[in-house]
Amino acid sequence: MPIWFKHSFYNVWRKPFRTALVVLFLSLVVGLFTVMATVNHLASKQFEALEGTLESTIELRPIGSLGLGGTRSQPLPFALVDEIQQMGAGLRINPYLIRREFQGQTTTFFVGTPPSAPLLAVGDPEPMDGRIIAGRVFDITDGDTPLAVIGLEVASRYGIEAQQLGQDTKLNIKGRDWRVIGIFDGGNGFTNNQLFLSMTAMRDAFQAQGLSRVVIQAPSAARGIEVAEQLAIRLSGQADVVTNRPAVALAQASLAGISSATRTGAFVFFIVGALVVMGAMVLTFRDQLHEIGIEKALGASNAILARRLLTESVLLTASGGLGGLVVAWFGLSVYARSWTSIKFGLIESPLSLPAAISILLVCIALGALGSLYPILRSRHLDPLTILREE
DSSP, X not given: OOHHHHHHHHHHHSSHHHHHHHHHHHHHHHHHHHHHHHHHHHHHHHHHHHHHTOOEEEEEEETTSTTSOOSSSOOBOTTHHHHHHTTOTTOEEEEXXXXXXXXXXXXXXXXXXXXXXXXXXXXXXXXXXXXXXEEOOOOGGGTTOOEEEEEHHHHHHTTOOGGGOOTTOEEEETTEEEEEEEEEXXXXXXXXXXXXXXXXXXXXXXXXOSBSEEEEEESSHHHHHHHHHHHHHHTTTTEEEEEOHHHHHHHHHHHHHHHHHHHHHHHHHHHHHHHHHHHHHHHHHHHTHHHHHHHHHTTOOHHHHHHHHHHHHHHHHHHHHHHHHHHHHHHHHXXXXXXXXXXXXXXXXXXXXXXXXXXXXXXXXXXXHHTHHHHHHHHTOOHHHHHHHO
16 A cells, blocks of 8 residues: 555644544534435426426306306307317316306206216316215216215205105106215305206206306326417307416425425535535645645655545545535435425435445535645645745
8 A cells, every 4th residue: 555645644633633534524514415416316206296297277268158057159160179179189078057047036057967977066166976975976887877966954944854865766857857976065045056967868858058157178288288378269159168277386496495495405515514624625725735845855755645634625525525425324214204205205225336436426526626726835845845834
């Protein structure tokens, strides 16, 4: 082993307390930087995947109708559903037929829906599927059978008890018997004065000429914008095209903000780590001015001094890097059990081998960078001047 290497190893640890403090601080900085960088990398990938699957909602309504089943507006043609289906795969299309009737001070909404569509009540963004208190919702196997899912107010008006709901529970609407298969509680009187009917049967019973509402779910924000623009051109003057673009944009901005904040944190820790390395090497160099002067006076070349200073810096930062990997492993292990990681599936293993090697290489590179100042200073030192000053 070369003498200059032994000398470098001795110089690094000849002041163990100070060196231990530097290595400890460097380990904390490297460990936190590794945690931040790893979480940022994994989170960025997850956020990209989330953004790619961020559903965009498009709603088509007869122009000026607000989707309330008004009779003054021209309904959307039934064939529109087939046209939208031909616009490409991945679109979920849910058509609705809405009629309203006034009974004194009570307004009743009849909403026709196909078996596969969620039960969207008028004026309520959340489906009624999860608010069923008796019976069930429509099933794909129901076909064209005249079935009804009714609100609590409608059930009360017709004297239907949730506990007594059975195969023989029926309502007479437009001269036709509709079997009641479910009762929902929408949380307010307006929603509970609505009832859902099988689309095909309602179309015949109400002699409907078209649809009152079409809700389209696009698989991504970009796809939603594309489809909305195409439909706006196709249905210009016939329908209002309403999208949830502001909500999607807000979600995208939130994801971008989280990712940016994590990147900023990782960058700050990187800069702090670099400054710690450089500061440690400057202090080490100042402590060794007398020795460097003696070595140069005894004929030590600039190349030997450069190798020694570079080795000291790399040994110091490599020690800090190894300590940082230990800190990072514990930090990521704790984070892997956190609510955020479990919910979003951000971490599969605490620290991969390629990531650990990369961190060590970065530490070594920082060590080499930190040794530049003492190496350049040592080349221009006059040994006699240093010895006189010391």
